[in-house]
Amino acid sequence: MKWTLKEIASATDGVLYHADDENKEVVKAAFDSRSLQEGSLFVPLVAERNGHEYIESAISNGAAAALWSDPIEQAPKDLPIIQVEDTMKAFQQFAKWYLKKVDPKIIGVTGSNGKTTTKDMVEAVLSAKYKTHKTVGNFNNHIGLPYTILEMPADTEAVVLEMGMSEAGEIHVLSMLAEPDAAVITMIGESHIEFFGSRAGIADAKMEITDGLKPEGVLIYPGEEPLLAERTQKLPSERKRTFGKNEDQDLYALNVQSEMRQTSFSVNQAPGLTITLPMPGEYNVQNALAALLVGLEFDISIEQSAEKLAHFQLTKNRLEWLEGFNGAQLLNDAYNASPSSMKAVLRYFSSIESSGKKIVVLGDVLELGALSEELHKSIAEAIDPKAIDQLILYGTEMGVVYKTVKEDFTLETIRHFSGDKTPMIDYLRKTIQPDDVVLLKSSLGTGILNVVNELKK
Structure with a gap:
């Protein structure tokens, strides 16, 4: 990952100051001054603390340039500065620009439960054909998503972006930033119900993942969830795929066997093939079905996906x-x-x-x-x-x-x-x-x- 100061300023609608060479390159973007490496772009976000206060720490840790939304007079004179109106919005704009430049397949994943496991499974499936990148840990909000994108290697062919929320409108922002080719909703549960009042409110918020879905993009969701069946009625049939337990779904599980450390099953589209997950819990089969459907959308056979799922790496602390x-x-x-x-x-x-x-x-x-x-x-x-x-x-x-x-x-x-x-x-x-x-x-x-x-x- 290398970007010139000129490219960053253009991508963020910023003005470049204190730069001898606008073609000078930076190699990483970070909002935590402690995690910078030599040659990085520092992004001082303004939240409970004003990130601009940590500019000296950023410089000592290797910052080669910084975004800046405080008065330009307060910026250091010996560091290239890109003046922007809002560092958070600029951070997101920069990520959106970089995503378009790399132009990978983009898959967004959300849901009340299972989104991290599903993200890991989807990434494993896509790795059968593409060079992949995915959200690490819980970097799934308005800060974490652009950070994930800007950590993406320039030769990435498919990126899997987890999208979390705690209030209405958050997934809309993430979806509009990412503009996914495929979107996955794992399930509608009760997480954050304190802020939404009901599961119906949660379903409305999760459906925001379709707001930025490309015109030809596909939504993959549990077809047995009435709240989602109701909200996807207007979506053309060629733009939706369902998974579940019964024969009404596009992909459903057969012969599920859950053991202490693994789970096996087959599916209606490949009934003779046993698919094994290196994790327990029958409910994880639903996450795997979503990943299999993503694979099919990107020309990866169920057989190829099964081979990858047998050895996929689950994010730490998940079952x-x-x-x-x-x-x-x-x-x-x-x-x-x-x-x-x-x-x-x-x-x-x-x-x-x-x-x-x-x-x-x-x-x-x-x-x-x-x-x-x-x-x-x-x-x-x-x-x-x-x-x-x-x-x-x-x-x-x-x-x-x-x-x-x-x-x-x-x-x-x-x-x-x-x-x-x-x-x-x-x-x-x-x-x-x-x-x-x-x-x-x-x-x-x-x-x-x-x-x-x-x-x-």
Whole structure:
């Protein structure tokens, strides 16, 4: 990646100052002054802190130029400066310009749950034919998406962009920036329902991914979701593809088999082929179906996709098996949660076989607003006391689950903790035996990942 100062100024509608050579090249764009490398463009974003305050740190870490929206008189005189009206908008404009310059196939992925897993699967499938790039970690918002694009190697042929949201209008911005050739909606759940009021509101927000979809672009979505079926009625049939569990969908699964560390299935378009995912959970088959449909849109056969899916790399902290401090097996899914994803992983965990105890640790699901009590109570539907030997609940909201299911457990097999996690960690370290399997699931903000780190080898 190399861009000249002249190119950046043109792409951002900026004015170049203090530059001896407008054809001087920069090699990276970063908004964190600490992550710069020699020859980088510094993008000082204005949020809770004014990023312009860190210009000296940026220079000491190798900045070769900077965008600038503060008064030009305040800019350093010995550094090329590109004056813009708004550094955030300029950052996004620059990314859009670079995306058009590289001109890869563009796939946008959103959904209440499963978008990171689906993004990883889609990237794996596309790698069968194209040189790929994808969103890393959780860089999926109005800052992370342009950063992902500007990290894209110049020879990229297909880019997979995860699109997250916490309020209406956010995915519209991301979709208009990316202008995807294909868009995927994984599912409509309850994540961020606090800000949308209902699943219908969430569905409206997720459909914003079609706002920037190219005129010939295709939307891929779960056809058994009534909220999406209703909202896609006006979309021409040649521009939509559906996946699901029944024969009404374009692609549906057959013969699903979920084991402790992998899941296998076949599909209606290749019934004789067994597709294996290196991860547990029947619900991940839906994510794989979406990825298979993306592959078909870009001339990748199901056979080619299956080969890639068998070895794809899942982003860390998404349903990963870890070895515990004493040899017990930990199923870590503590990066994100919604009531629907929590119920799905509980049903999977209940179905596995274990020579030791099956222990479940659940933390609060956040951002459910006024519906929090009702939705937490619904999690109890998936808690099977005959299949779970020990249930540990953490957080204020999980108190609802505790009250709902405590009569189904003995005093020795259910615990509820809140506040300081140390007593819970101590209890778990005393309780977990080498042959046990332990599920840990919660929203990231609950901090159960810290518990995982205390319990793993």
